[in-house]
Amino acid sequence: MPRTMPEMSRGTLLVKALPVLAVALIASAMFVSPVSTSRAAGTPLVVIDPGHDRYANPATEPIGPGSSTRKIKDGGGTSGVVSHTPEAVVNLAVSKRLAALLRGAGIRVAMTRTTTSHVSMGNVARAQFANRLHAAAFVRIHCDGSTSGMTGTHTLYPVYHRGWTDDIYKPSLRLATLVQAELVRSLGFPNRGLDPRSDMTGFNWSNVPSILPELGFLTNPGEDRVLNSASGQQKAAVGLCRGVLRFLGRSPSSCG
Numbered sequence: 001m002p003r004t005m006p007e008m009s010r011g012t013l014l015v016k017a018l019p020v021l022a023v024a025l026i027a028s029a030m031f032v033s034p035v036s037t038s039r040a041a042g043t044p045l046v047v048i049d050p051g052h053d054r055y056a057n058p059a060t061e062p063i064g065p066g067s068s069t070r071k072i073k074d075g076g077g078t079s080g081v082v083s084h085t086p087e088a089v090v091n092l093a094v095s096k097r098l099a100a101l102l103r104g105a106g107i108r109v110a111m112t113r114t115t116t117s118h119v120s121m122g123n124v125a126r127a128q129f130a131n132r133l134h135a136a137a138f139v140r141i142h143c144d145g146s147t148s149g150m151t152g153t154h155t156l157y158p159v160y161h162r163g164w165t166d167d168i169y170k171p172s173l174r175l176a177t178l179v180q181a182e183l184v185r186s187l188g189f190p191n192r193g194l195d196p197r198s199d200m201t202g203f204n205w206s207n208v209p210s211i212l213p214e215l216g217f218l219t220n221p222g223e224d225r226v227l228n229s230a231s232g233q234q235k236a237a238v239g240l241c242r243g244v245l246r247f248l249g250r251s252p253s254s255c256g
């Protein structure tokens with residue numbers, strides 16, 4: 001009898017696991033549904049990319065298509081000077097709030113990750129995820145770190161680079177301008193302005209309008225506290241939502 005017990009419970013476990021598996025499959029189908037319904041729905045899709053992941057990725061990848069210059073996939077990000085929270089965790093918390101706000105405003109959303117539990121996929125993969133979905137906007141959520149006491153919000157966008165970003169430079173700059181203004185208004189951190197970048201793999205591989213807001217500095221105690229609070233994360237999400245909706249030609253009032 002005792003011998004058969006493990007077999008029995010294993011069988012029972014399998015039966016119990018099946019509905020869970022079915023739910024997981026349905027959930028993943030729902031996650032992918034923006035692709036299959038993109039034409040039918042006719043509503044824009046925004047890809048939210050919570051920066052980093054649980055583990056850094058020291059492998060390298062070309063900085064742009066056809067480039068011999070390679071860059072590390074993911075150095076791992078910064079962490080809170082008082083909260084000690086990894087940047088990846090803050091990025092995801094804000095991203096989830098932003099996703100909820102955009103969905104509430106009738107915008108379709110896909111996320112490059114929904115947990116902080118893996119080795120970072122790298123920036124080519126993040127850009128290709130947005131490209132595959134023909135995203136109307138690719139919003140890469142990050143927080144900054146500094147050893148020289150810097151504070152404030154800034155938004156990175158791709159410089160003009162023929163063959164790489166010539167197709168996305170203008171809309172990316174417009175998206176960056178709108179999001180930066182709304183983030184500063186909502187969070188109240190110092191305005192560090194816009195930051196044109198030629199060295200961002202995730203921009204150079206992107207075929208859709210792309211920005212990377214650095215919400216604030218986790219190495220600054222005050223900004224760390226705000227960005228690790230529910231109210232601060234909501235403020236960041238509202239600012240991001242308002243900027244994205246303005247970019248999409250929609251009223252930002254539905255962001256709350």
Ligand SMILES: [Zn+2]
Binds near residue numbers: 051077142144
């Ligand atoms: Zn980062």
